[in-house]
Structure formats: structure tokens, C-alpha cells
Amino acid sequence: MFQTFQDTASPDQGPARLTALRAAMAAAGVDGFLVPRADAHQGEYVAPHDDRLAWLTGFTGSAGWAVALAARAAVFVDSRYRVQVKAQVADCFEKIDWPEVALSDWIGEALAEGAIGFDPWLLTVDQLERMQTALPGLTLTRCENLIDAIWDDQPRPPQGAVFAQPLELSGEAHEDKITRLAKDLTSDAAILTLPDSIAWLLNIRGSDIPRNPVPHGFAILHGDGRVTLYMDAGKLANLGDHLGPRVTLRAPKDFLNDVHGLQGTVQIDPATCPVAVAVADALTAKITHGDDPVSLPKARKNAAELAGARAAHLRDGVAMVRFLAWLDAQPPGSLTEIDVVKALEEERRATNALRDISFETISGAGPNGAIVHYRVTEKTNRKVNDGELLLVDSGGQYVDGTTDITRTMAIGTPGDEERDAFTRVLKGMIAVSRLRFPAGLAGRDIDPFARAALWEAGLDYGHGTGHGIGSYLSVHEGPQRIARSGTVPLEPGMLLSNEPGFYKEGAYGIRIENLIAVQQAEPLPGQTVPQMLTFETLTWVPIDTRLVNVALLTQAERDWLNAYHSECEARLAPHLQEKTKLWLTQACKAI
Incomplete structure (x- = not known):
């Protein structure tokens, strides 16, 4: 039934939460911290557990960033949210028109030297590369998520049930989708992080994100026509034998180790792949860049x-x-x-x-x-x-x-x-x-x-x-x-x-x-x-x-x-x- 949309934080909570974040920054040895509205799967919508931008600032829009420095902090929003951000965010945060003012330009003007911390699961490969190029005088440092460290009543990660999308509605068996897309790969494997890509490919739907029937998980599409799916088994209890022998189920905790063990060439989409997945010194495979192979077929x-x-x-x-x-x-x-x-x-x-x-x-x-x-x-x-x-x-x-x-x-x-x-x-x-x-x-x-x-x-x-x-x-x-x-x-x-x-x-x-x-x-x-x-x-x-x-x-x-x-x-x-x-x-x- 209908529930009114609740503000995650009110403007009067912003200063106290910003103060707590700055204390965590000092303890971690960084001079700033990035807070994107993103989760590890890089979909547009986030579960309550991942709504860190709203918790910190009060801003509930579907896109934006916050940057906290020792003396300044700002929220960056596009033209859809210019009115909304004024009502939701406390004055301790500057309100910046983005992308007219680039995140890196503001940081570069506000901080001459030092280290900016970020959660490598929440920044994509493209985003990190652009920021490193634009901020050569600063160090971008992978660290734990400092919002999680201070968010005492943070909701638990979602564990929504997964169910099959019938063939008469999907129009193509997932085995056939796997075969078709695997043939078009120019690499030995492709990493999939977007929840809707995985759901469409495997003809499944989920309930991890409010209003969006997608499950959280990761997947590897192999060039030989197999898929390795990284998802909590408890979420799949109602699927029966839907996935079949072409899909191997693994625990999410095994995902990074398995990626690091891949051989040959592995394709990532730098626009959606988290930095944590593509850390070069941990990989044995050669990383290639390309679009998410599911994106166009799904469209x-x-x-x-x-x-x-x-x-x-x-x-x-x-x-x-x-x-x-x-x-x-x-x-x-x-x-x-x-x-x-x-x-x-x-x-x-x-x-x-x-x-x-x-x-x-x-x-x-x-x-x-x-x-x-x-x-x-x-x-x-x-x-x-x-x-x-x-x-x-x-x-x-x-x-x-x-x-x-x-x-x-x-x-x-x-x-x-x-x-x-x-x-x-x-x-x-x-x-x-x-x-x-x-x-x-x-x-x-x-x-x-x-x-x-x-x-x-x-x-x-x-x-x-x-x-x-x-x-x-x-x-x-x-x-x-x-x-x-x-x-x-x-x-x-x-x-x-x-x-x-x-x-x-x-x-x-x-x-x-x-x-x-x-x-x-x-x-x-x-x-x-x-x-x-x-x-x-x-x-x-x-x-x-x-x-x-x-x-x-x-x-x-x-x-x-x-x-x-x-x-x-x-x-x-x-x-x-x-x-x-x-x-x-x-x-x-x-x-």
C-alpha cells in the first residue's frame, strides 16, 4: 500500500553527520571523501542500505554526489534537482550545479594537495580515470566506506526473493540468450554488474530494489556459452531448476577471487564496472574495455x-x-x-x-x-x-x-x-x-x-x-x-x-x-x-x-x-x- 516518501535525513541532521564523517576521515588519514549515489552494482536505483548520499545530506534525488573536505563540503546535483536540493540539504553543504561545475574542478580549487578517499565498489573505472587525470596533484585513495563506519542504524543489505520470468513473456529462453551473446564476445569472458542486465539475460526478476524487480548479484558471461552467477542461494529458493546446467551458482564472496583467477581476456564496461573489480595488480587476465554486452540486446x-x-x-x-x-x-x-x-x-x-x-x-x-x-x-x-x-x-x-x-x-x-x-x-x-x-x-x-x-x-x-x-x-x-x-x-x-x-x-x-x-x-x-x-x-x-x-x-x-x-x-x-x-x-x- 501507499507510503509517503520519507526524507532519509532532515537538514538539521546534516551538520552532525558531516562532523562525524570528518572525524572518520581524520582517523583514516584522508583529507576528503567522495559519496556518490551508487551501489556496488552501479544501477540507477539503490536499496536503503546503500542510500548513503541521502543519509549524509538529506538529498533524495536519483543522481548526485557529495564531497566532504576538512573545511568545505558540497552536494552536486543536475538541473532536475536544483529546487529540491535547496529544501533538503543543510547550509553546511554548498549546492553545486553539476555537470556545469565538474566534481574534479571543485575539488581541485578547494584542495591544493592531499588524499581523497573513496570506496572502490562505488566508483567506476571511467569515473576514477577521469578524476585522476583532472587531479594530478591529489592522491585518490581506496579505503573502507566511511559512511558505513558512522551509520549506526544502517539497514541490512537486501535479500529479496528471485523468481523466473515466463518464456511466453520474455520471448527467448535464457539458454538461447547466453549462446547468442557469448558468440558475439570478442573476449574470453565479460563481467556483468548491472542488476537489470543479469535479470534479463537469465530471465529472472527480483525484489532487492524498491519499485524495480531486479536482484542484486554479479555474473561472468563466458565465451564458451556459460554463465557464473554470484548471488545468495537463499534468494533463489523459488527458482527450482530454472537456471539449468549452463549457469553455475557461486557465493558473492567468491566473486573477486574468481575474477582474479580468470585467464585470457576479460571484458569490462568501464562506465559501470566498479574499480574494486578491475584492480590491475590482482588480475591474471588481460582487461579489455567494451559496452555491457547485454545492454543493446535487452533494449x-x-x-x-x-x-x-x-x-x-x-x-x-x-x-x-x-x-x-x-x-x-x-x-x-x-x-x-x-x-x-x-x-x-x-x-x-x-x-x-x-x-x-x-x-x-x-x-x-x-x-x-x-x-x-x-x-x-x-x-x-x-x-x-x-x-x-x-x-x-x-x-x-x-x-x-x-x-x-x-x-x-x-x-x-x-x-x-x-x-x-x-x-x-x-x-x-x-x-x-x-x-x-x-x-x-x-x-x-x-x-x-x-x-x-x-x-x-x-x-x-x-x-x-x-x-x-x-x-x-x-x-x-x-x-x-x-x-x-x-x-x-x-x-x-x-x-x-x-x-x-x-x-x-x-x-x-x-x-x-x-x-x-x-x-x-x-x-x-x-x-x-x-x-x-x-x-x-x-x-x-x-x-x-x-x-x-x-x-x-x-x-x-x-x-x-x-x-x-x-x-x-x-x-x-x-x-x-x-x-x-x-x-x-x-x-x-x-x-
């Missing part, structure tokens, strides 16, 4: 995974429409943000198919909507007032797919400024949805289409336009993304979000998000480009037309929106009761 969804995504989104769309109809019936000012979160989760649970929500629901009314990754707490909870915008970003984990959707709704009568901004965000979402583009283009090539209408008015947003989505896996999945930094070419089968936005600090936030799948486009007469791609829309939930300034839409955009709403009604109405069906008909009325 290219097969027919079964795509069918599952469509089914999950239809089911989720029914729950969303039931929620939106309920929301519209409530008098302005009668609900709080927490009321909204509870009601939406209840509708998803009423499907009797929900395994979990796919992330903590964002329910931001008025100024809270301008906090891009806002999480409501009992302390921040506020009324949804008349004349405000309500931004709700949410999703569900179903055994056949993962969903993620954002809708921004008018509560009462919206203002002209809000309608103008909303319509420009909508124009960007429609532009991406309608796009035809040559094969070989990457997300950075698509991103400007989502922003053009905002740019015309001198507006923009600080986050990417789209992230990859897992198949009953992580709600954020690489390597594909629609963003200025998205360099991986888009391929058929890849799932992405399409979520432009606009945020006015202290006033309101707007985001409209559908999920889309890359597919081959039907060739046009006289087409000269060998292959064109386009997007299949997966999300079918009405967009609030009360917020649309129709005069800003082109005829083609109006046609797309009307066709989208017609399809929403056709797909969802058969699954709704009469009262909700009437609401849907009105919400989908052509403009």
Missing part, C-alpha cells in the same frame, strides 16, 4: 516483449482514466497531493495485475509541480487548489510490462500563461510522436523536435526528452535515450518515453509523457532513404484539452490530437463502467 524488445508492453499499457490506461474521472469529480481544494497518490495507486491495484508501482509517484500541485522529481512527504504535502496545475508522473510494474506516464491537469480554470506553456509542451510531444526519421539517427537528433515550440518563446527544460524503458524491469533503461547526450542510434524494438516539459519555479510545472516504441516506417512513394523509422504510441490516456490553446496548434497537430483521443476512446471504453465511459467521451471530444 531491442522482441515480439513477445512488445506485445506485453501493449497489454500492460492498455491495462494501465484503464486505471489512469478511472483515476482522472474521479479527480475531475472532486471540488477544487478538497484534495491533497497525498490523496491524489493514494487514489491513483488504488486504481492500479484494482486491476489485480499490479506487481508494484514502477517508481514513487510524483504528485505536484502548483509550485511543487516545478520540482522535476518531486516526492510528496507529510511535511511537503499541500492542497490541490483552484486555479492551479497538478502534475502527476507515475507508472506500474506488471509482469508483462513496465509503464510510465505523466499528465498535467487543470484544477479549476487555468490561466493564459499556463495554457500557452502547456500547448508548447504538447506541440513538442506531438512532434516526436509524428516523426519519421532515417535509420541511424540517435536520440540527440530527435531531441530538438521536442523543444522547438518552447524555444520559439524563449523557454526550455533541463531534463532529457526520453529515457529507455525495461520489460518488467527498470523504468529507466539504457543505452537509448532522447537527449542532447543520446548518442546510441535508435533501433526497432527500443522503448522510450516522450516527455517534454516546462517548469516555472515557485509557480507550476508541466510535463506530458507517453511511451513510444521504435518501429520501421512504411515506405513512401519515391522514398530515397533506404529505411525510415517512426514511433508506435503505447500510452492511451486523454490529454487535458482545457489546457490547450488551439490557436497555437497547426492543423496537422490538431488532427494528431483528435486522432489520438479517438483511439483512446476506442481502446479504453470497452473496459469501463458507464459513468467513467461518459467522462472519457467528453475528455476525448475533438477540438
Whole structure:
């Protein structure tokens, strides 16, 4: 059931915890200590045991760093969290705009000489190499985790049960995946650390990370078509003989020794492999660098995974429409943000198919909507007032797919400024949805289409336009993304979000998000480009037309929106009761 998101540390705890960390630094003989938001598996999400950044600073965002020195300390966050960090982090920490200000630049300016300690399980090979290059005058020192040393009530590491993902939903037996990927290796073995890579490869799912059905573990993919899996046996009690003879189970404590004993060449992904795994003087094998060999195959969804995504989104769309109809019936000012979160989760649970929500629901009314990754707490909870915008970003984990959707709704009568901004965000979402583009283009090539209408008015947003989505896996999945930094070419089968936005600090936030799948486009007469791609829309939930300034839409955009709403009604109405069906008909009325 719903639980309000609890701050791991309040700002008034920050100074005492920073003082304790500095004492631990002095005892360890280091002049500074790095605290990334990361765990040993280098996934995006961390278990409570590994949420060290939040414990130390109070910052609960999904990305960031802290650096503690003897006289200065700082928290580094990107543009999604600039508002949030001000509210959550005490003044004993400087708040630094990252990556505009590089971690190494700040350290180099703040500390002329000395040693910076770090936990080698929490820094990747790439991160360490970049810092060593940028800080030649400082020593980067591997040491024990100093946060663990002072965190008296640190939660225990997770021990969630592991279960099999059925073949009819995965679409390919894990033995066949192992064979296929092993053949493509250019080394004798590859190290796998990412939880979702291991889960996808072996057709297993887990429960070690809240909202993400992945298990913690490590694996070695061998070139001869075997896998060695390092995971606590107790977590696998319900798997039976699923793994089969091609997979050898070993205890996690054996992982480093086994890596050190490998022969020949061993591939690591320097962007995700912890430094602790790739300590050169402990290895007998030759280390080679390459991308995680599971990453791209996992991103290219097969027919079964795509069918599952469509089914999950239809089911989720029914729950969303039931929620939106309920929301519209409530008098302005009668609900709080927490009321909204509870009601939406209840509708998803009423499907009797929900395994979990796919992330903590964002329910931001008025100024809270301008906090891009806002999480409501009992302390921040506020009324949804008349004349405000309500931004709700949410999703569900179903055994056949993962969903993620954002809708921004008018509560009462919206203002002209809000309608103008909303319509420009909508124009960007429609532009991406309608796009035809040559094969070989990457997300950075698509991103400007989502922003053009905002740019015309001198507006923009600080986050990417789209992230990859897992198949009953992580709600954020690489390597594909629609963003200025998205360099991986888009391929058929890849799932992405399409979520432009606009945020006015202290006033309101707007985001409209559908999920889309890359597919081959039907060739046009006289087409000269060998292959064109386009997007299949997966999300079918009405967009609030009360917020649309129709005069800003082109005829083609109006046609797309009307066709989208017609399809929403056709797909969802058969699954709704009469009262909700009437609401849907009105919400989908052509403009």
C-alpha cells in the first residue's frame, strides 16, 4: 500500500553527520571523501542500505554526489534537482550545479594537495580515470566506506526473493540468450554488474530494489556459452531448476577471487564496472574495455516483449482514466497531493495485475509541480487548489510490462500563461510522436523536435526528452535515450518515453509523457532513404484539452490530437463502467 516518501535525513541532521564523517576521515588519514549515489552494482536505483548520499545530506534525488573536505563540503546535483536540493540539504553543504561545475574542478580549487578517499565498489573505472587525470596533484585513495563506519542504524543489505520470468513473456529462453551473446564476445569472458542486465539475460526478476524487480548479484558471461552467477542461494529458493546446467551458482564472496583467477581476456564496461573489480595488480587476465554486452540486446524488445508492453499499457490506461474521472469529480481544494497518490495507486491495484508501482509517484500541485522529481512527504504535502496545475508522473510494474506516464491537469480554470506553456509542451510531444526519421539517427537528433515550440518563446527544460524503458524491469533503461547526450542510434524494438516539459519555479510545472516504441516506417512513394523509422504510441490516456490553446496548434497537430483521443476512446471504453465511459467521451471530444 501507499507510503509517503520519507526524507532519509532532515537538514538539521546534516551538520552532525558531516562532523562525524570528518572525524572518520581524520582517523583514516584522508583529507576528503567522495559519496556518490551508487551501489556496488552501479544501477540507477539503490536499496536503503546503500542510500548513503541521502543519509549524509538529506538529498533524495536519483543522481548526485557529495564531497566532504576538512573545511568545505558540497552536494552536486543536475538541473532536475536544483529546487529540491535547496529544501533538503543543510547550509553546511554548498549546492553545486553539476555537470556545469565538474566534481574534479571543485575539488581541485578547494584542495591544493592531499588524499581523497573513496570506496572502490562505488566508483567506476571511467569515473576514477577521469578524476585522476583532472587531479594530478591529489592522491585518490581506496579505503573502507566511511559512511558505513558512522551509520549506526544502517539497514541490512537486501535479500529479496528471485523468481523466473515466463518464456511466453520474455520471448527467448535464457539458454538461447547466453549462446547468442557469448558468440558475439570478442573476449574470453565479460563481467556483468548491472542488476537489470543479469535479470534479463537469465530471465529472472527480483525484489532487492524498491519499485524495480531486479536482484542484486554479479555474473561472468563466458565465451564458451556459460554463465557464473554470484548471488545468495537463499534468494533463489523459488527458482527450482530454472537456471539449468549452463549457469553455475557461486557465493558473492567468491566473486573477486574468481575474477582474479580468470585467464585470457576479460571484458569490462568501464562506465559501470566498479574499480574494486578491475584492480590491475590482482588480475591474471588481460582487461579489455567494451559496452555491457547485454545492454543493446535487452533494449531491442522482441515480439513477445512488445506485445506485453501493449497489454500492460492498455491495462494501465484503464486505471489512469478511472483515476482522472474521479479527480475531475472532486471540488477544487478538497484534495491533497497525498490523496491524489493514494487514489491513483488504488486504481492500479484494482486491476489485480499490479506487481508494484514502477517508481514513487510524483504528485505536484502548483509550485511543487516545478520540482522535476518531486516526492510528496507529510511535511511537503499541500492542497490541490483552484486555479492551479497538478502534475502527476507515475507508472506500474506488471509482469508483462513496465509503464510510465505523466499528465498535467487543470484544477479549476487555468490561466493564459499556463495554457500557452502547456500547448508548447504538447506541440513538442506531438512532434516526436509524428516523426519519421532515417535509420541511424540517435536520440540527440530527435531531441530538438521536442523543444522547438518552447524555444520559439524563449523557454526550455533541463531534463532529457526520453529515457529507455525495461520489460518488467527498470523504468529507466539504457543505452537509448532522447537527449542532447543520446548518442546510441535508435533501433526497432527500443522503448522510450516522450516527455517534454516546462517548469516555472515557485509557480507550476508541466510535463506530458507517453511511451513510444521504435518501429520501421512504411515506405513512401519515391522514398530515397533506404529505411525510415517512426514511433508506435503505447500510452492511451486523454490529454487535458482545457489546457490547450488551439490557436497555437497547426492543423496537422490538431488532427494528431483528435486522432489520438479517438483511439483512446476506442481502446479504453470497452473496459469501463458507464459513468467513467461518459467522462472519457467528453475528455476525448475533438477540438
